[in-house]
Amino acid sequence: MDPYCDGKSKKSPAMGRRRRYCRCGTTMLTMLLFVVTNSASVLLSSGAGAFLLRRYKPATARLWAWDDSAALLDDLNATQSALADTHAQLADLHPRLGTANSLLETLLAAMAAERRDGGTPWARELSGELELAVAPHRNVTGKATVFPALGHACARFQDDLEAYMRYTPGGECPSDEQLARQLMLNGCDPLPRRRCRPRSPAGYVQPAPLTKSLWAIPPDTTVVWDAYRCKNYSCLVRGGGGGEFDLLGREKRRWMRDDGALAYSIDSVLAARPNGTVRIGLDIGGVSGTFAARMRERGVAVVTTAMNSGGPSGSLIASRGLVPVHVGPAHRLPFFDGTLDIVHWTSPEHVAGVMLEFALFDIYRVLRPGGLLWLDHFVFPGEQLNATFAPMVDRVGFRRLRWNTGKKLVSALLEKPMT
Structure with missing residues (x-):
């Protein structure tokens, strides 16, 4: 029996295991229907169904009663008519049972596939920081399971998302702003949290006070430029950003x-x-x-x-x-x-x-x-x-x-x- 379906397990499954759903009762009922349906199919194909489902049974065979041949003939005619009716009903029932059998097989195959992949859309089993970031956690009370927010489309871009989550925990975050932007534009929004520190720019200076700061182009030392085509604000002002960075001109x-x-x-x-x-x-x-x-x-x-x-x-x-x-x-x-x-x-x-x-x-x-x-x-x-x-x-x-x-x-x- 699945340890997550017996109602006794108090411990959440370990990180990395695929999710399981407590569908044991449903699975057993489905298997029972599958067995019953196939048994009926066997009976129909063997011809025994007509005997089991015959609705008419004469009160007396009367095979020894030569003097009552008319009554015997009536009984035989009634039996033949009942068998003909039953045969017609079974002929109608047979394709229905075949359809039901096909549907059950499809259902069982889908359930088996769901159990194989944990019911998740991921192409591969999650691991490392990505697994830890998107797996369920306990809230502050310890009584409820919290599922971190993650864009629905993230599973479609697992390679890029794994690259985004490839870093040293507690270390410096990679300069991957453009990768993050592309993931968000593709619908992987919000992105998972990361356990790393972004690099601070060298020579950072304090910002200008309001209201002077509203129209002052900041020093280049306020930005880590690794992820951008332009490497300073002067480049952006000259047109590298479409003119929106020209605070003293167009803007x-x-x-x-x-x-x-x-x-x-x-x-x-x-x-x-x-x-x-x-x-x-x-x-x-x-x-x-x-x-x-x-x-x-x-x-x-x-x-x-x-x-x-x-x-x-x-x-x-x-x-x-x-x-x-x-x-x-x-x-x-x-x-x-x-x-x-x-x-x-x-x-x-x-x-x-x-x-x-x-x-x-x-x-x-x-x-x-x-x-x-x-x-x-x-x-x-x-x-x-x-x-x-x-x-x-x-x-x-x-x-x-x-x-x-x-x-x-x-x-x-x-x-x-x-x-």
Whole structure:
């Protein structure tokens, strides 16, 4: 008997063993049905079924009663008719039993396969740090099992995930920021925790004080550059990061002017709500944190999601005195329901189709009643804008305050209804 199904084992299975499910009762019942079904098939194929299932039995054979030949003939005719009816019923029953037998065999094969791989989607048995990180643990009370958060798609990228978890416990973490980013973009989000320490940059200096830090390019010594193509901020400012790192040029001018079309200004957006009621918010995909910096100047606290795609976005945002959050496109937003005053989203990169609809519903969830969603130069195929995206926005439940479209672009200011 499986030691995990007898109800007596008090000790959790050792780390590394595949999960077992207590299905002993179900397995025994299934085996019993399997045996019964096959026994019935044997009886049918041997011809004994007709004898066992015969519904008619004459009261007296009367083979010796030559003077009662008419009654004997009636009995024989009745028996023949009953046997014909039974044969027809058995002929109908036989394919049904065959189907049931096939289904049971499939079920047993699936159960056997599940027991072989522990019911997990992993291609290979987990080991080392990866096994330890994703295995169940006891919570602080010791009375409940806690399963660490792990992206559903992680099992599809086991090789990359094993490489990510290949390090010396208690030592220095490898410089694998790009590997982590790729895993998250593929849906392996969140990643498992690691028992290693990231390397601190050499010659680290204290950040500039607020509010000077909002527009100061930080020293190169604030970043470990091993994982990036550019090896300093000067490279990023010259265009290595798409211009978002040019804090004294391109970024300094953003969201300061409203052209009445695709470009909205921060002040015009804030004017859509009573003065001072926009206090906290989220900027999705802000590479440099400039939107959060502009809002900070107006007394609004904004958290910025970052993926370190073109450079050390998280480090730059933090150096400006702002809060970066490592959140991928498949991640549920880490905020309570109905809490944020505004969400700013600059681009639906890596999000499309039903995944985009899930993201919009999640934004709707975290916004408070009357909260604002600002879609800023949202890239969307022109032919799908009116046919797909606009109905999707309405279906989620947002009310349009502004809606401007251009060639493959849409900017919009949407409101979560008060009721």
